Structures are given as C-alpha cells and as structure tokens.
Amino acid sequence: MHGLEITVLLGVAILVGTVLAPRLRVATPLVLLVIGLALGFVPALRSIELPPETVLLLFLPVMLFREAWTTSLRSVRRSLRYIVPMSTLLVVASAFAVAGVATWMGIPWEAALVLGAAVAPPDATAVAALGRLLPPKTFMKLKAESLTNDGTALVLYAIAVALLLGDRITPLQITGMVLVSYVGGATAGIAVAALAFFALRRMRSTLTINLTLVLVPFVAFLIAELIDASGVLAVVFAGLIVAWVSPRITTAISRRAADATWPFGVYLLNGALFVLIGLEVQLVLHEISPSEIGILLLITVAAWAVLFVVRYLFQWLFSPFSRPAAGSSRSLRHRSRMVSTVAGFRGAVSLAIALSVPTMTATGDAVPGRDAIVFVTAGVIVLTLLVQGPLLPAVIRWAKLPRDDAAIEEYELAERTISGAALAALDDLALEHGISDRVRDRARREGYERLELANARAVARQRAAEERDLDELDASRDDSSSMGPVPPGPAVGDERSRRGGDAAPLDGHGASAPGGSSLHRGALDGGTSRSDVPAGESSADRALAGGGLEMLAVSDDIDLTQRSPLLRHREATRLRLAVLDRKREVLLRLRREGTIDDLVARRILAGLDLEEIRARGLERPDD
Numbered sequence: 001m002h003g004l005e006i007t008v009l010l011g012v013a014i015l016v017g018t019v020l021a022p023r024l025r026v027a028t029p030l031v032l033l034v035i036g037l038a039l040g041f042v043p044a045l046r047s048i049e050l051p052p053e054t055v056l057l058l059f060l061p062v063m064l065f066r067e068a069w070t071t072s073l074r075s076v077r078r079s080l081r082y083i084v085p086m087s088t089l090l091v092v093a094s095a096f097a098v099a100g101v102a103t104w105m106g107i108p109w110e111a112a113l114v115l116g117a118a119v120a121p122p123d124a125t126a127v128a129a130l131g132r133l134l135p136p137k138t139f140m141k142l143k144a145e146s147l148t149n150d151g152t153a154l155v156l157y158a159i160a161v162a163l164l165l166g167d168r169i170t171p172l173q174i175t176g177m178v179l180v181s182y183v184g185g186a187t188a189g190i191a192v193a194a195l196a197f198f199a200l201r202r203m204r205s206t207l208t209i210n211l212t213l214v215l216v217p218f219v220a221f222l223i224a225e226l227i228d229a230s231g232v233l234a235v236v237f238a239g240l241i242v243a244w245v246s247p248r249i250t251t252a253i254s255r256r257a258a259d260a261t262w263p264f265g266v267y268l269l270n271g272a273l274f275v276l277i278g279l280e281v282q283l284v285l286h287e288i289s290p291s292e293i294g295i296l297l298l299i300t301v302a303a304w305a306v307l308f309v310v311r312y313l314f315q316w317l318f319s320p321f322s323r324p325a326a327g328s329s330r331s332l333r334h335r336s337r338m339v340s341t342v343a344g345f346r347g348a349v350s351l352a353i354a355l356s357v358p359t360m361t362a363t364g365d366a367v368p369g370r371d372a373i374v375f376v377t378a379g380v381i382v383l384t385l386l387v388q389g390p391l392l393p394a395v396i397r398w399a400k401l402p403r404d405d406a407a408i409e410e411y412e413l414a415e416r417t418i419s420g421a422a423l424a425a426l427d428d429l430a431l432e433h434g435i436s437d438r439v440r441d442r443a444r445r446e447g448y449e450r451l452e453l454a455n456a457r458a459v460a461r462q463r464a465a466e467e468r469d470l471d472e473l474d475a476s477r478d479d480s481s482s483m484g485p486v487p488p489g490p491a492v493g494d495e496r497s498r499r500g501g502d503a504a505p506l507d508g509h510g511a512s513a514p515g516g517s518s519l520h521r522g523a524l525d526g527g528t529s530r531s532d533v534p535a536g537e538s539s540a541d542r543a544l545a546g547g548g549l550e551m552l553a554v555s556d557d558i559d560l561t562q563r564s565p566l567l568r569h570r571e572a573t574r575l576r577l578a579v580l581d582r583k584r585e586v587l588l589r590l591r592r593e594g595t596i597d598d599l600v601a602r603r604i605l606a607g608l609d610l611e612e613i614r615a616r617g618l619e620r621p622d623d
Contacts, residue, residue: 006048009039009045010271010272010275010276013032013035013036013039013271013275014032014268014271014272014275016035017031017032017035017271017275018271026390027129027130027389027390028129028271029126029129029130029270029271029274029385029389030130030385030386030389030390032271032274032275032278033274033275033277033278033382033385033386034278034386035275035278036274036275036276036277036278036279036281036282037278037279037281037282037382038278039275039278039279039282040278040279040281040282040283040285041282045279047283048276048279048283051355056231056352056356057218057221058269059269059272059273059348060221060231060232060235060348060349060352061217061218061220061221061231061235062214062217062265062266062269063124063125063266063269063270063273064124064125064147064217064232064235064236064239065216065217065235065238065239066239066262066263066266067124067125067128067143067147067239068147068235068236068237068238068239068240068243069239069240069242069243069262070243070599071140071143071144071147071239071240071243071598072140072597072598072599073240073243073244073598074591074594074597074598075137075140075141075144075597075598076140076144076240079137079140079141079144082141082145083141083144083145083148085314085318086145086149086314086315087145087148087149087151087152088149088152089314090120090149090310090311090314091120091121091149091152091153091156092120092152092156093310093314094116094119094120094306094307094310094311095113095116095117095119095120095153095156096113096116097116097306097307097310098112098115098116098119098120098303098306098307099112099113099115099116100112101299101302101303101306102115102116102299102302102303102376105295105298105299105302106295106299107299107369107372108368108369110160110163110164110368110369111164111367111368111369111370111372111373112369113156113159113160113163113164114157114160114161114164114353114354114357114369114373115303115354115369115372115373115376115377116156116160117153117154117156117157117159117160117353118153118157118350118351118353118354118373118377119303119307119346119350119376119377119380119381120149120152120153120156120307121146121149121150121152121153121346121349121350122142122145122146122149122343122344122345122346123146123345123346123347123348123349123350124143124146124147124150124349125270125273125347125348126146126345126346126347126348126384126385127139127142127143127146127343127344127345128143129270130343130345130385130389130392131143131343131345131392133392133393133396134339134343134392134396135401135402135404136404136406136407137404137406138336138339138340138343138401141340142340142343142344147232147236148233148236150230150232150233150349151181151182151185151230151232151233153349153353154181154230154232154353155174155177155178155181155230157353157356158177159174159177161357161358164357164367164368164369165358165361165367166361177228180227180228180229181228181229181230181233182229182230182233183229184224184227184228184229184230185224185229185230185231185232185233185234185237186233186234186237187229188220188223188224188227188229188231188234188237189220189224189233189234189235189236189237189238189239189241190237190238190241191223192216192219192220192223192234192238193216193220193237193238193241193242193245195219196212196213196216196238196242197241197242197245197249199212200212200213200246200249200250201248201249203250204251206251206253206254206257209250209251209254209258210254210257210258210261213242213258216238216239216242217235217238217239220234220235220237220238221234221235232349243598243602244598247584247588247601247605248588252608252609252610252612252613252616253609253613255605255606255609256606256609256610256613259606273347273348277347277348277351277378277381280351280355280378281378281379281381281382284371284374284375284378285375287371288371288375292371292372296372296375296376296379297379299372299376300375300376300379300380300383301379301383303376303380304379304380304383304384304387307344307346307380307384308341308344311340311341311344312337312338312341315337315340315341316337319333319337332401332402335398335399335400335401336399336401338395338399339392339395339396339399339401342388342391342392342395343388343392344384344388345384345385345388345389346380346381346384346385347381347385350377350380350381351377351378351381353377354373354374354377354378355374357370357373357374358370405465406597407597407599407600408461410595410596410597410600411596411600411603411604412454412457412458412461413595413596414587414590414595414596414600414601414604415454415604416451416454416455416458417586417590418582418583418586418587418590418604419447419450419451419454419583420451421582421583421586422447422579422582422583422586423444423447423448423451425582426440426443426444426447426579427440429575429578429579429582430443430575432578433571433574433575433578434571435571435574435575436568436571438568439568439571439572439575440575442572443572443575443576443579447579573615573616576611576615577612577615577616580608580611580612580615583608584605584608587601587604587605587608588601
C-alpha cells in the first residue's frame with residue numbers, strides 16, 4: 001500500500017476507535033489495538049510493516065517529551081527511592097528471569113536474553129494511556145519509572161545482541177556502556193535544554209517558540225544517539241527541564257497554543273502506534289510456521305506470567321528500603337503493590353527493540369531465534385494491554401486505596417495565596433503604574449470577590465468531604481448494628497449539626513477578608529448586589545452593576561473632570577497585567593519551594609495565561 005492510503009487508513013481507524021471506546025466503556029488504546037488486529041486479517045493490509053527506526057526516531061521522541069513535560073518533577077524527587085531500583089535493578093531482574101524461562105523452553109540463551117531485554121521495561125505511553133484511573137501519586141511514580149527504565153533495557157539489549165552475533169563482551173565494556181548510556185543521555189538532555197533556554201528567552205513569536213519546542217526532543221535524541229548514549233533519557237531530561245523553566249521564558253499565548261496542539265498531536269501518534277502494533281502482531285503471526293506457534297504461545301504466556309510475578313516480588317523484597325506512607329498498614333502496602341504490578345504495561349519500546357534485532361550475522365547466516373523474539377514480544381504486549389488493561393479498574397476498586405486529595409488542597413491553597421498576595425500588593429502596583437484610585441478600588445473589589453469565591457469553594461469541598469465521611473460512618477454503624485450493640489458515642493446528627501455552621505472565609509494569608517460574611521454571600525451567589533457598588537461610581541457603572549445598559553452619549557451624569565473611559569480601560573489593563581505578573585511570581589515561588597506540585601502550578605498558570613490573553617488581546621498575524 002502507498003503512504004497516502006496508509007495515512008487515510010490509520011486516520012479512519014483512530015476515528016472509529018475514538019467513537020467506539022466511550023460507548024463500549026473501554027480504554028481507547030485497547031479498542032485501537034483490536035482494530036489493528038482485525039485489519040491484519042486483510043492480506044493487503046498485512047504487508048504494512050512497522051520499521052523500528054520509525055518508532056525510535058518519529059514516535060518515541062515526541063511522546064516521551066510530552067510525557068516528561070506533564071510529569072511532576074517534585075514527585076520524581078520525592079520518589080527516587082522507588083524509581084531508581086525499579087528502573088534499573090527490576091529491569092535487569094525481569095530480563096534475566098524471562099531469559100531463564102525462555103531458555104528452559106527451548107530458545108537459545110543469547111536470543112532469550114534479547115527477548116528479556118525487550119519485554120522487561122514498562123512503556124511510558126502505555127502507562128499514560130491506560131493508567132489514568134490510578135491515584136495521582138501512584139500514577140506519577142509509574143510514569144517516572146517508565147520514562148527512565150528504557151535506558152537500562154537498551155544497554156541490556158546492546159549486550160545481548162553482541163552476544164547473539166558472536167562478539168565477546170568484557171565486564172569493563174559493560175560498565176562503560178552503562179555509564180555512557182546514563183551519563184551521556186542525561187548530559188545530552190541537559191545540554192539541549194540549556195540551548196533551548198537561551199534561544200527561547202529571546203523569542204516572542206508564538207510560531208518560533210513552538211517550533212523550537214518541537215525540535216527539542218529530536219535534537220536531544222539525535223545528539224545522544226551520536227555518542228551512543230540513551231536517546232530516551234536525553235529526551236526525558238530535556239522535557240523535565242524545559243517544562244520547569246518554560247513559564248519564565250515563553251509567552252502566555254505560546255503556552256496556550258502548545259497546550260492545545262501537543263495533546264492532539266500526541267494522541268494521533270499514540271493512536272496510530274496502537275493500530276500499527278495490532279497489524280505487526282498479525283504480520284509476525286503469519287510469518288511463523290504453524291508447527292512453532294504452539295510452543296511460542298506457551299513461551300509468550302510464561303514470559304508474561306514471569307514479568308507479573310517478578311514485579312510483585314521485587315516490590316515486596318525492596319519494601320523495607322522504601323519509605324512507606326504514614327499510617328499505611330501491611331494490607332494496604334500489599335494492595336498497592338498489586339495495583340502497581342497490574343499497571344506495568346508493555347508497549348512500543350518493547351516492539352521496537354525486538355524489531356531492531358539484525359536478521360543476519362557477520363558471516364551471512366540467519367540470526368537464530370529472531371522470529372521467536374519478535375513473536376513473543378508482540379504477544380506479551382498484547383497480553384499486557386488486553387488482559388491487564390481491562391483488569392486494572394477492577395483491581396483499583398478492590399484495592400480501596402486511600403483517597404488522595406492533595407492536588408485539590410494544593411490547588412485551593414495556591415489560588416487563595418496568589419489572590420491574597422496580589423491584593424496585598426495592589427496599592428504598590430497602582431502607584432508604580434500610575435493607576436487612579438477609582439480603577440484601583442474597582443480592582444480591589446473584584447479581587448476580594450474572587451478571593452471569597454475561592455474560599456467558598458474550599459469550604460464547600462470540605463463540607464462535602466465531611467458529609468461523605470459521615471455517610472460512610474452511617475453505613476459502617478448500620479453494618480455493626482446488625483452484628484451487635486453499637487458502642488456509645490456522639491450521634492451522627494449531633495456531629496452533622498456541630499459541623500454544619502458556616503466557616504469564616506479566609507484570604508490567602510489565613511485572615512478574614514474585608515467585607516466578612518456579606519462578601520462571602522456575594523461570592524456564593526456568583527456576583528454582587530447593587531449595595532456593593534461604591535458610591536463614587538458613575539451612573540454607567542451603576543447601570544452595568546445592576547444588569548442594565550445606559551448610553552454614555554445621552555447620559556446626564558457624565559463627570560467631564562474624570563478620566564475618559566478609554567484612559568480608565570488602559571489603566572485597568574495595565575493594572576490587571578501587573579496583578580497577573582505578581583500572581584505568577586508568587587505561584588512559581590510556591591512551586592520552587594515545593595509547597596505545590598508542578599502539575600498544580602501548571603493548571604493555575606493556564607488560567608492566568610487565559611486572563612493575560614484576554615487583557616492583551618491576540619498577537620498580530622505576523623507574529
């Protein structure tokens with residue numbers, strides 16, 4: 001088939017999968033994989049092959065850069081005790097365990113070690129696509145592990161391929177390969193991120209900024225490959241660093257454009273990849289002789305089971321060296337390990353490693369076991385996606401992991417803190433930018449209304465959480481009453497009435513906001529009443545506050561000594577931009593100090609960017 005036909009076919013398959021997945025209540029990647037498997041029954045489509053360099057050089061840099069961009073650097077730092085052994089020692093243990101089982105079942109040792117290296121690392125894109133139901137902390141640890149374990153797998157692959165081709169590898173060479181892979185990959189990523197930093201800080205055009213960001217993962221991958229280092233680690237390091245410095249060196253409109261286009265582009269690449277994996281499985285299946293399919297299917301199931309068992313046992317053995325959460329029981333840690341085990345999906349990187357195995361040796365002979373490597377790797381990918389994928393939601397429900405509201409609480413804290421800081425600096429900002437008292441007072445009123453709205457939302461969420469806890473207490477007491485007498489304690493109704501009182505709204509520094517309960521009620525109602533409008537405002541302002549319209553040209557209440565509406569609008573715009581800069585500065589300080597998570601800061605920053613775009617207006621077309 002020609003390239004255009006393949007492109008249209010992939011586009012239609014992604015569209016069909018996107019439409020069917022919500023109706024079937026199945027994750028979209030699983031539907032796309034099944035569509036690829038179904039398309040593989042068409043002989044003409046079976047000729048479509050997935051070159052390994054396509055995955056490694058086209059799909060992988062973009063998808064890994066996006067996953068690194070949306071990974072919390074604070075979570076990575078706090079979870080290093082988990083990430084380092086899981087991305088290094090677990091990969092080695094999984095590879096050798098699979099190699100041992102495959103050798104026992106008839107595959108040559110060298111080919112079995114290549115197979116182990118291929119299926120050992122969980123895939124970051126598969127984890128990101130199928131692990132959204134996981135608690136945030138668990139999901140972020142799994143994603144960070146998947147982003148960094150490919151470096152270990154690729155070193156193992158290089159060693160195994162050298163042995164498969166008859167070369168001799170010394171321990172010194174292995175040590176050098178590991179160091180070059182990790183240190184070289186990290187160095188390449190940091191260097192490219194530094195170059196991007198100095199380039200982006202001089203740019204103001206949305207087009208040039210986003211073109212530079214698109215080039216970053218490819219340049220990082222290229223430089224790492226040129227020095228025989230890990231291109232995966234180079235892309236991950238570059239993505240983490242550029243994401244951290246991005247708010248200070250890019251513009252609001254460029255960030256909004258990137259946030260709109262990158263997820264769509266990555267979704268298309270990810271969807272096409274899952275369809276192509278399904279087609280590749282069918283291609284491999286039809287290239288294997290029927291007499292070998294039975295034993296290879298057994299090896300596939302055995303390798304998948306070994307990966308499952310080794311992952312669980314490794315977490316159990318290393319649990320004494322990790323830092324358990326405060327108050328976590330042994331049962332809870334067991335359930336958490338089970339969730340992490342089921343969420344260890346394999347994906348495109350494994351298939352790319354398997355397809356990269358040479359077909360011929362230096363002497364011109366066929367490489368022994370290559371077909372088995374590709375077949376078993378593709379089968380393990382299908383099993384992890386089609387078995388563990390649908391199983392994961394049920395395991396999460398069974399695990400009953402504690403509710404994690406840390407991100408919500410940090411979001412509320414950050415919103416109130418930056419609003420309070422902006423209000424505290426309002427007088428200084430107005431004096432610095434030459435703002436009239438009238439414009440400043442209106443900005444102060446709007447700021448307090450927004451602050452009170454944030455307070456009201458926080459109080460409402462806390463009350464909802466208390467009601468949920470009390471409902472669970474009711475249910476547990478009902479269950480216990482059927483088995484025996486209920487121990488004395490405060491009545492649930494008394495508890496509800498005791499907690500039902502209004503909480504005093506707080507500003508960003510923990511103090512009651514001026515206006516007290518009246519402002520609180522105004523925020524809850526979504527606006528202010530006429531009595532909230534200061535007495536010094538014009539009739540036009542009073543009419544707008546009351547919901548009516550008044551033509552300034554025929555108004556008899558115009559004070560010609562006041563500044564014109566155009567000047568007041570310009571003043572309000574300058575003040576609004578200064579307030580947004582102040583909020584952004586406080587927000588980034590909270591992120592830098594670790595008070596709030598990177599993802600929480602990014603979410604609030606997106607809202608601030610939208611406000612800035614509304615205040616400034618869109619860029620000129622030539623930008």
